[in-house]
Amino acid sequence: MSRFALEFKQVSKDYGAGPVLENFNLTIEKERLVTLIGPSGCGKTTLLKMINRLIEPDQGQILWEGNEISKLDPVELRRSIGYVIQQIGLFPHMTIEENISIVPRLKGESKQKLVSRTEELLELIGLDPAKFRKRYPHELSGGQQQRIGVARALAANPSVILMDEPFSALDPISRVQLQKELIHLNRHVKKTIVFVTHDIDEALKIADDLILLKNGQIVQAGSPEELLKHPADAFVREFLGSERFAPEVSPQPHSAPSxxxxxxxxxxxxxxxxxxxxxxxxxxxxxxxxxxxxxxxxxxxxxxxxxxxxxxxxxxxxxxxxxxxxxxxxxxxxxxxxxxxxxxxxxxxxxxxxxxxxxxxxxxxxxxxxxxxxxxxxxxxxxxx
Ligand SMILES: Nc1ncnc2c1ncn2[C@@H]1O[C@H](COP(=O)(O)OP(=O)(O)O)[C@@H](O)[C@H]1O
Ligand SMILES: [Mg+2]
Missing domain, CATH: 3.10.580.10 (CBS-domain)
Structure with missing residues (x-):
């Protein structure tokens, strides 16, 4: 058993317009909440989609718990790796319960187990099962739908969860709430989470480990404190500084500073x-x-x-x-x-x-x-x- 959840080894990718990644190396430890962060177009989504084989690298290897993923069945692999994206894509004609339990049902779990698992997951993401189980996606707010997406990703009990800007389309309040819940969730369920964002505040808030990318290369990797205390170069400093202490709303004259x-x-x-x-x-x-x-x-x-x-x-x-x-x-x-x-x-x-x-x-x-x-x-x- 590898002590790493994921390893990229000399991975290269070119869509035809020049290399997006060249000899890219990265190891991700188990049970960490790792954020990949960097400007738009730097290759974050490409890296993430390579992990569940939605995109294949031109060269190099990706290992999942020590196993080369190119040798695994992609369908099996995707069932074992949770995936949450910005537009979560719940099935509109299925209830919340049915949406959450798709993968366990495909795996042939009993009806009773599906019901109890859905309840457990709804509770975990802070939604009352009695209220939400039988609802349809359009009866939920955007924030609640993203939560269902997270629950669905957890349903098959994957060891790794990939999240690609999952909260970017939400209003600031739901967004902060979901960030908090994600931190809580990560401590509670002990999963490896690879979280892509271009929002430095979000990354600093949630990450155990931060990987800052530019043009498909790692500029700096470390804990949020390490990056804040010892930025490797001007790019990192600027990137960290950009929105760091910008208030989310303009402060009212007499409101207490947060x-x-x-x-x-x-x-x-x-x-x-x-x-x-x-x-x-x-x-x-x-x-x-x-x-x-x-x-x-x-x-x-x-x-x-x-x-x-x-x-x-x-x-x-x-x-x-x-x-x-x-x-x-x-x-x-x-x-x-x-x-x-x-x-x-x-x-x-x-x-x-x-x-x-x-x-x-x-x-x-x-x-x-x-x-x-x-x-x-x-x-x-x-x-x-
Ligand atoms: N399917 C594709 N075909 C061609 N070019 C692509 C494709 N997907 C991504 N790219 C290009 O690869 C680069 C990295 O994209 P992406 O991984 O989506 O970056 P990010 O998620 O960091 O914004 C960009 O220049 C993008 O235009
Ligand atoms: Mg992207």
Whole structure:
């Protein structure tokens, strides 16, 4: 068994008007949410469609869990890989339940199993099964239809899900909601998700790993923090900077500024991860503490070097789960909390969680992230005048 979910090896593609990809190499680890991001036409969709063999490369290999996909039956392969696109294409004359269960039904699962699986999936994507099961696609909003698309992609229990700008056509509010749910989903179902977008804010918000592409080549790959902290060149800096702190709506004169602009996407770890993984993450992020979240993305604890590092025999303690060593978390703020409250908390706590109305974690704020965000806001103001 390969430790990688997907590998591109020396892949080249030319549609006839010059190479789109040339000797392209990429490895994607299991259970990560990876975003492919880059300007329009840089080859994102081509890469994605090669994974489920909607497009064949001219040269090179693509491996799925160590197996060369060109040797697999394309129909089987597509059933094992979820695929969500912008125009989701639900079948108009089939109910939501029928739409979601197409692939499991093709696989010959029992009626009873189909019903219970649909219910489970509808709940997972935040739609009440009793209300939605028997509805038809036209009776749903655009955001709800995209959710059904996600549920359908999950129905066959694929190990990999491909998503090509799945939320691009949605209004900003549904879009942010679906981004949040996707993060939650990824933690909950442990799938490898390859997510294509040209929206840097979206990528920074959801990605474990970011792959920034230009003209079919990787310009930089790393965590959102790595790219923000150490952009490889001017292209990356410009790309990251473009919309980074642009408010989604123009601020009202008296409305409180949203703390979302101060927050970082990472800084948290699932309570079921190993202590060794937490140590690695802590080291990579150069943070002093990590928030610990449960399957519902609620903050349940906090760990720092004290909890993770002081245990004798690292190799053994590395196999402990984070849940076993964490201590209770400090207070959290909401995105619309007053900034004075945040600054007070930062005096006392090195890391402050930002949570939504359901107490789910949206992101983390540290003194450093705060300073960085203020600096960048100032830079933008200066260049704007
Ligand atoms: N079926 C096709 N036939 C010819 N050219 C194509 C086809 N699909 C994509 N291309 C070209 O390949 C390049 C990469 O396209 P694509 O992978 O769709 O980029 P992205 O998804 O990043 O916008 C573009 O120049 C596009 O015009
Ligand atoms: Mg595309």
């Amino acid at each position: 703390l979302i602009h101060l927050m970082e996407a990472s800084g948290s770890i699932d309570s079921h991860r190993y202590v060794s993984e937490a140590l690695q993450q802590l080291h990579a992020s150069q943070a002093s503490e990590l928030l610990v979240t449960d399957a519902n993305n609620k903050v349940v604890g906090i760990v720092g070097r004290d909890e993770l590092g002081q245990r004798p025999g690292l190799s053994e303690s590395g196999r402990l789960k984070v849940a076993e060593v964490m201590r209770p978390p400090g207070p959290s703020v909401q995105d619309h909390s007053p900034i004075a409250k945040l600054l007070d908390l930062l005096q006392e706590y090195p890391i402050v969680p930002v949570v939504d109305d359901n107490e789910r974690l949206l992101g983390t704020i540290t003194r450093q992230s705060c300073i960085k965000a203020f600096e960048q806001l100032n830079e933008r103001k200066e260049t704007a005048v």
